[in-house]
Amino acid sequence: MSLKSYSRARAVHVMLVYTGGCNGCDIEIVNCIFSPKYDAEQYKIFLTWNPREADVLVVTGPVTAHNEKPLKAIYEAIPEPKAVIAAGACALMGGVYKNIHGDIPSEEICGPVDQVIPVDAKVPGCAVRPEDVLAGAVAALPKLLDAE
């Protein structure tokens, strides 16, 4: 393990972006990092709201049309190496909001997250469970640590 990846593994900063979900996943992710029961901070995973500090971007919600541009801008602002986790059914496949009628496409939704920015790990569930969020964060870590 190089010095860079050694130090990266000791301070993984997670940034959370809401893109139009129902708040359920977001609260569970904040809960997973903040709550003393799950306590992701013991694994050196910290929550931040600043993209310049972040290593991992957690996206929840189907990307609404208004949120597409900010989401891309945030993704660009995060320094390399970076990983993206899509959390929740809405972020994975649009959830209940994507084209539920079949014949009526919904104009407000830009589709799942992986159509807007590249996604490295996917966390299923409606709403996501804190255990799954931890597993997703662990799955995204190799991309950060193996980077030069």
Next chain:
Amino acid sequence: MDKDKITNETPKKQVIETEVPMGTVHSAAIEPYRIRLFVEDEIVKDAEITVGVNHRGVERIMEGLPVEKANSLTEKICGICSNSHIWNSVLVAEKALGIEVPERAQYIRIIMEELERLHSHMLYLAHGNEVLGHETFSMRLFYIRETVMELLRMIGGNRVQYGVSILGGIRPRADLNQMRIQKINEGMDFVEDKISNFAERFISDPMIMSRITGVGILKKEDALRLAASGPTLRATGVSIDLRKDMMEYDPFEFDVITQDDGDVKSNLLVRVLEIPEAIKIIRQAVKNLPEGGITNRSWEMYDTPITKSYIEVPRGKLYHSYALEEGRVRHSIVRTPSIANIGAMEQACIGCHITDAQLAVVQCDPCFTCTDRAIQIIKL
């Protein structure tokens, strides 16, 4: 030409000195919304909140769906007060179709609603403490809240969207047996003990009290003029609680909590003091839980005109309306409590120091993801 026309029509806010825009995604604001602060000498003179970023068109999706599906879709409006949405939409459909609900199901719905009030208020307090900069209290509250989340998971099967209410009763899975009742009682004992300890420490902390007293004042007249609802209104001294008027809450005794000042301190204290009241209701409901069936399946679907229902949810007043046609939803409108409180948030910001503006917004318990309901996206 068109552009000029649009700029002329925009309502003009009085711009003094500097404008500080925040959003739509900002590091200080967790949810995506846009707030413009008009600042003079670091004092906020005017504020403007824009929502609509999260618009997903849930009501549009609901039109044409069978009632049962539409009911479960209302739950996806908000992840914090999901039970209130499904409860109110089921109540509307039951009112329209004249369905009688077994008493046991009513009681279990009340238990779920009050558990949700507990976790919503604790989340509010945790968020408020995080904005204050007191992470220890915030973590402490998340720790207490975890007990309530476990109870919700035990009853509904999911930590966030439990979907307990169905047309004519509740899901069989959510019925309470002796073991579950015992667990609820134990959980309530735990929460009451820990919350009273927290409240003692919170109130006797001079740093916190000096930070939140007199910040973000919302006057009583302003709150009534802006039609604020829920605990935000009660914190200004108006004793209005829709639960006192609801038929479902008739068998239970509880007090309406009010505070006088309308500042951040009053808002936090209203929520702190409402937690024991919610625990009181849950204890009564569990103790007097009636025997009998939980679902009434003998009802028929027919066309109904528009039916409306208001209920009191953790964050204020929630409105749902349905019009049914051939078992499907023809019309649906949802009005969430936070949209009524947006005016109150803007008003509370005025007169604050700019560093307190975020606190003044947070004190009104905003949930912008469920607020983006009444907004139409107009393409220019």
